[in-house]
Amino acid sequence: MRTKIFVLFTLIAFHCRAEGLKExxxxxxxxxxxxxxxxxxxxxIFAYLFRLEKKLKEIEKQ
Amino acid sequence: xxxxxxxxLACILLIYTLIVGLSTPxxxxxxxxxxxxxxxxxxxxxxEGYNTHFLDQKxxxxxxxxNDSGQWVCAEISKVISNTELLVEIDYTPKVSQAMFRLFIxxxxxxxxxxxxxxxxxxxxNAFIRANSACSNFTGYSKDTFxxxxxxxxxxxxxxxxxxxPMWFAMIVIMLLSAIYGILYLAKGEIKRDIQSETAISxxxxxxxxxxxxxxxxxKFTWSEHTAIWSLQGWWVDDPKLNGSAIATLIxxxxxxxxxxxxxxxxxxxxxxxYNIFAFVMFFVLIMIYPRIxxxxxxxMENNPAFSSYDLNNNLRLVFYPAIIGFILLxxxxxQIRSRIAWLKYKREYED
Numbered sequence: 362m363r364t365k366i367f368v369l370f371t372l373i374a375f376h377c378r379a380e381g382l383k384e385x386x387x388x389x390x391x392x393x394x395x396x397x398x399x400x401x402x403x404x405x406i407f408a409y410l411f412r413l414e415k416k417l418k419e420i421e422k423q
Numbered sequence: 424x425x426x427x428x429x430x431x432l433a434c435i436l437l438i439y440t441l442i443v444g445l446s447t448p449x450x451x452x453x454x455x456x457x458x459x460x461x462x463x464x465x466x467x468x469x470x471e472g473y474n475t476h477f478l479d480q481k482x483x484x485x486x487x488x489x490n491d492s493g494q495w496v497c498a499e500i501s502k503v504i505s506n507t508e509l510l511v512e513i514d515y516t517p518k519v520s521q522a523m524f525r526l527f528i529x530x531x532x533x534x535x536x537x538x539x540x541x542x543x544x545x546x547x548x549n550a551f552i553r554a555n556s557a558c559s560n561f562t563g564y565s566k567d568t569f570x571x572x573x574x575x576x577x578x579x580x581x582x583x584x585x586x587x588x589p590m591w592f593a594m595i596v597i598m599l600l601s602a603i604y605g606i607l608y609l610a611k612g613e614i615k616r617d618i619q620s621e622t623a624i625s626x627x628x629x630x631x632x633x634x635x636x637x638x639x640x641x642x643k644f645t646w647s648e649h650t651a652i653w654s655l656q657g658w659w660v661d662d663p664k665l666n667g668s669a670i671a672t673l674i675x676x677x678x679x680x681x682x683x684x685x686x687x688x689x690x691x692x693x694x695x696x697x698y699n700i701f702a703f704v705m706f707f708v709l710i711m712i713y714p715r716i717x718x719x720x721x722x723x724m725e726n727n728p729a730f731s732s733y734d735l736n737n738n739l740r741l742v743f744y745p746a747i748i749g750f751i752l753l754x755x756x757x758x759q760i761r762s763r764i765a766w767l768k769y770k771r772e773y774e775d
Contacts, residue, residue, distance in 0.1 A: 383652040386644060390449070390473065391580035394644050398583050398637040402590070405633040406757075409626075413761055420768050 429752055436749030444585040444742045450566065451475040451533035452573030454507075456526065462544040466513045467501065470528065472536070473573060478506045480530035486511050487561040488524040488541060496524060496543075497558035515543075527563070534566025536573075572736050576645050583641050584735075585742055589750035590634035591668070591710065596751050597627040597758060598675070602703035605696035615766055617692040620699060621682070622762040624675055626754055631672040638665065646720055663717035667709035674702050 386393050457469035477484065481503055488496040501512040511526070522543045529535040571581055601623035608616035639658045642665075643650070647657025659665070681698055685691035714721065722735075735743065 380652065387648075390578040391644055392578075394580040394641060395445070395582045395586075397640050398586050401636045401640065402586050402633055405629060405636070406753075409629050409757065413757075413764060416768070417764050420764065420771055423771055 430756055433749050433752035433756060436745045437753065440585050440742055440746040440749055444582050444746065447738070447742075448570050449474055449579060449581065450570040450573040451536055452575070453526070453528065453536050453538040454575065456538055456541070459540055460542050460544045461513055461515065461524075463515050466515045468511045468513065468526075470509055470511055470526070470538070472507045472509075472528075472533075473578060474533075475536070476506050476530065476532050477503050477509045477528075480532045483531040483562070483564070484528065485530075485561045486526070486528045487558045488513065488526050490521045490524045492521045494521065495558050495561075497560065498526075499560065500528075527561070529561070529563050531564050532566075533564075535563045569738060571738055576648065580641060580645060581739070583637065584739060585746040587634065587637040587641060588743070589747045590630045590637065592747045593750045593754040594627050594630040594634065595707070595710070597623050597630065597754050598703050598706055600755075600758070601627060602700050605699040608692065608696050614688075614692065614769070617696065618765045618769060619758075619762045620696060621678075622765050623758050624678055624699070626758040626761060628672065628675055629757075630754060631668065631675070635665075635669065635672065642720075660720060662714075662719040662721060664710065664714035664719055664721045667713050671702075671706040671709045674705055678702060 451472060451474040453475075454471045454473045456471070458465055461468070484500060484503075486498045486500055488498055496514060498511050498513040500509055502510040504510070509528075511528075523539075524541040524543065526538040526541050527535055528537075574581055601620045604616050604620035604623060607613075608620060642660045642662075643657045646660050646662075650657035678695060678698060682691050682695040685694060
């Protein structure tokens, strides 16, 4: 029972926090969405380049 | 250095995209009004602006309403609360031939901003034209500084145009190159062409996943604005362009499955090259033709070519086109490195 109440309160708290976050994202004119999109693009390209380097290292080891 | 000019060009274009794309301001515009319906009891409207200077430009500021038939309804600013908030008092007109009006607020710094779909309730439509000349207290200013257009619901996220859309352009170019190298392999039988074709698909898939992920985040906060941030709803919208590109991505994933499932290297390469040509045709149909027939949320739908003057203004183009070229060159560069490594690996395996 206590865990259930705890989980419920956590969910409510998380909900309020998330809705506050959404409001602040909209309040700042969605500039954070541009930041998020740029992060995805950069992280994606960098992850690919790291994978590429790993392949190159394998060949160098041979 | 002579062969590297296009790599330097890619760097310059992407740096230019980042600097100009992120530092250019968004035009001022009207964000919301307290009520879209104007009735005799409700003539005072609270207006919220975005990037506006209502308070600073109080002296030059004026307001009016106009409909598509060219009729005017006069109004005045009763109170300026802050730079982004003011109260408009509308001179209620019961007799207009068309009840749908657009609200215009103008000042010398912000130019003329409009808010559409203002509706006069209880207006006697088609009865009588009250004011067909301009309201004397309204002065329309135009703005000529360099800024990106203001689009309601998009706001600053209009800049994503430079980071989401080029992914798909680059993917189309990379997949076209892949199909061309597949054809070259079938024509000449050089295994190097097959390796180049396969690695191009690898880079193309990276761009596809980036395009899907960036589009998903953008859609969640603009098209699916009403959904709760923690809910799973809204990340994937019902849009033919999105579904089409997801299917195309799966088609290209199946290329690898097909190629790896055949033991004989030569026949695997041949079958994969033929599959690649069909995959490109399907990809093009799914991403460019099918969404245009089907309509949907993306701009440029309903048989219109995308990026018409309506969707894309000249200021956006000044950054958008360099961004496309920059990302295409960057992905070709990554592809070259990827295929050189794959070729090296192949040579090591078969020479030793």
